[in-house]
Amino acid sequence: MNRIVRPVSGTLLRRLALASIIANVGIVVTGGAVRLTASGLGCPTWPRCTDDSYVTTPEMGVYGVIEFSNRLLTFAVGLIALATVLAVLAHRPRRRGLLTLAVADFLGIPAQAVIGGITVLTNLNPWVVGLHFLASMAVIAAAYALWRRAGEPDAPTVAVVPSPLRALARVTTGVAVAVLVVGTWVTGSGPHAGDHGAARNGLDPESISQVHADVVFLLIGLSVALIFAFRAVGAARATRAAVVLLAVELGQGLIGFVQYFTHVPAILVGAHMLGSCLVLLAALSVQWSTRERRPVTAPTAPATRVETEAVPVTA
Structure with a gap:
């Protein structure tokens, strides 16, 4: 059966x-x-x-x-x-x-x-x-x-913002990924190795933390630029996504600065790892907001004038 x-x-x-x-x-x-x-x-x-x-x-x-x-x-x-x-x-x-x-x-x-x-x-x-x-x-x-x-x-993908702004969104996403990569270098140089005898990567913690902060500042600057650029072209959905990205970045940056100046407490490092996931998701949301899928509609044929003869209606 x-x-x-x-x-x-x-x-x-x-x-x-x-x-x-x-x-x-x-x-x-x-x-x-x-x-x-x-x-x-x-x-x-x-x-x-x-x-x-x-x-x-x-x-x-x-x-x-x-x-x-x-x-x-x-x-x-x-x-x-x-x-x-x-x-x-x-x-x-x-x-x-x-x-x-x-x-x-x-x-x-x-x-x-x-x-x-x-x-x-x-x-x-x-x-x-x-x-x-x-x-x-x-x-x-x-x-x-x-x-x-x-x-x-x-359905096919349709851009909702001009091409230069889509490129700016891709660059912003790329910088967000760079923040994550450099963040692993900072972690590899810090005190939380996962085991008391585990080796560190040999990078100077203060120097690599400064590099990480510089890339974060670049990401924040690009996110602010996206907000103004999306608003200028009337892309409301993309603007909201960029605002969310900026808010997540600022929250993540605040956690990062506090953990750095408080000697990297474990609880804040855990929160920072969660924040890294949220930064990635928010950056992807911005990328997704620059396009949408719309069904293709067949072009409407031009209306033609048809001459008809009036026919009387009989009871």
């Missing part, structure tokens, strides 16, 4: 994509908690937790529990991503590009897990730890693109 498979609604697909975004942001925050509690080597090997066990043991104490719990969360995030792929396959009508984004989101999870394993096997090498964080950012970007695309009609 043939089984009838009900198509997945666009609403459910968007909810799964949103869940994937939230889950990936969550694993960034919990990964930060692993590092900030010096539990990075709570499970000293990978993929096992110890040479003899895939799970934590009582002898490993709280550090092992924290590290192993974060590993378990990877499976939960992966299941959400897999459910999203299956939802895209069951969605009707089939949408262009959705499957590519869903697969990219799903494959990013094991790739990110492998990089996480390499960080353990290299005793928390700060450059690999930074790559681990950036891999999570890439997965978040794919999940966000899927979420936005799932809410759009299957």
